[in-house]
Amino acid sequence: MPEDMNINAVRDSFRESLAGASTLQELDDIRVKYTGKKGTLTTLLRSLGKLPPELRKSAGQELNTLRDEIEQDLQAAGRKIRDAENERQEISERIDVTLPERGRKAGAFHPVIQTMHEIVNIMQGLGYSVASGPEKEEEYYNFECLNVPSWHPARDMQDTFYFADGTLLRTHTSPVQIRAMHEYGAPLRIVCPGKVYRRDNDVTHSPMFNQMEGLLIDKDVPFSVMKGTMSEMMNAFFGKSLRYRFRASYFPFTEPSMELDIECVECSGHDEHCRVCHGTGWLEVAGMGMVHPNVIRAGRIDPDKYNGFAFGIGLDRMAMLKYGIGDLRLLFDGNVSYFMSGFEGAGKC
Numbered sequence: 001m002p003e004d005m006n007i008n009a010v011r012d013s014f015r016e017s018l019a020g021a022s023t024l025q026e027l028d029d030i031r032v033k034y035t036g037k038k039g040t041l042t043t044l045l046r047s048l049g050k051l052p053p054e055l056r057k058s059a060g061q062e063l064n065t066l067r068d069e070i071e072q073d074l075q076a077a078g079r080k081i082r083d084a085e086n087e088r089q090e091i092s093e094r095i096d097v098t099l100p101e102r103g104r105k106a107g108a109f110h111p112v113i114q115t116m117h118e119i120v121n122i123m124q125g126l127g128y129s130v131a132s133g134p135e136k137e138e139e140y141y142n143f144e145c146l147n148v149p150s151w152h153p154a155r156d157m158q159d160t161f162y163f164a165d166g167t168l169l170r171t172h173t174s175p176v177q178i179r180a181m182h183e184y185g186a187p188l189r190i191v192c193p194g195k196v197y198r199r200d201n202d203v204t205h206s207p208m209f210n211q212m213e214g215l216l217i218d219k220d221v222p223f224s225v226m227k228g229t230m231s232e233m234m235n236a237f238f239g240k241s242l243r244y245r246f247r248a249s250y251f252p253f254t255e256p257s258m259e260l261d262i263e264c265v266e267c268s269g270h271d272e273h274c275r276v277c278h279g280t281g282w283l284e285v286a287g288m289g290m291v292h293p294n295v296i297r298a299g300r301i302d303p304d305k306y307n308g309f310a311f312g313i314g315l316d317r318m319a320m321l322k323y324g325i326g327d328l329r330l331l332f333d334g335n336v337s338y339f340m341s342g343f344e345g346a347g348k349c
């Protein structure tokens, strides 16, 4: 073997670089360096012809052996790297099914929304559909069509949020009565849950609160259907047969008008210190009445052919009563953890 063809030195340097390689890319670089087109080994093989003929054969054999060796070593090293990589990946993706679960935070409906869903469900069972209207409303729908004359105190700036352009934040869901009559005509059965706004802010009043309007228009609707519908709804919502009473009242858009009181859901009238009914035994939950002919007319329906009844329920109050929430403001202060911890004892804080 000639001096300049030091095969052992090539082998040694190859082994050295192989030992230092840890990625497939590095292996590839080594392959190119030794057995590539311009690689050390390839160059040596090409120069075999320059050797004296008696040395060529053994040198050729040695070089070919080294080339095979290099290829095998590279392959083996490649396999090793790939195996290690696979193992690493497998370990990183392994799931330990014996670990305890991290715990899930269940979402929950706001009690007012839940109340709304429950009452809508009950009313759908009685054949009512859900209608809606804008919260930023025109005076015309909010007052005029509802037989609320311009001198009525409800129109006062003290009670109503007005915009500069004369529109307002609806003070009740009743304007949807008119919008629904315009849209669907008679006969008609709708409920409309939604936000309403008044210039009120104290322990029992919030400037924004939730109502549900109901409207039934048909031929020869008797007063008793209204009473039956209301008591049916309350019994279904509270899950028990409650005593109720209708008190004569006044709304410009209904005649006659009534307010509905239900038996106190907390004490049933047996606790004179009851924090919910303050010892009266009764809770006021809704306003209602037979729709005023002027309102039916404003809805473009003939009041000589059709009549009906309408009601408005305070959804916040219903939620507080059903879920024992003592302070109206808790419903709006966004403290989610309060509701996540359940309603138990909520009324007492």
Ligand code: PHE
Pocket (backbone or CB within 6 Å): 171, 172, 173, 174, 251, 254, 287, 288, 289, 310, 311, 312, 313
């Ligand atoms: N709109 C009335 C209120 O906000 C409630 C009501 C609705 C009364 C429908 C009668 C009929 O107090």
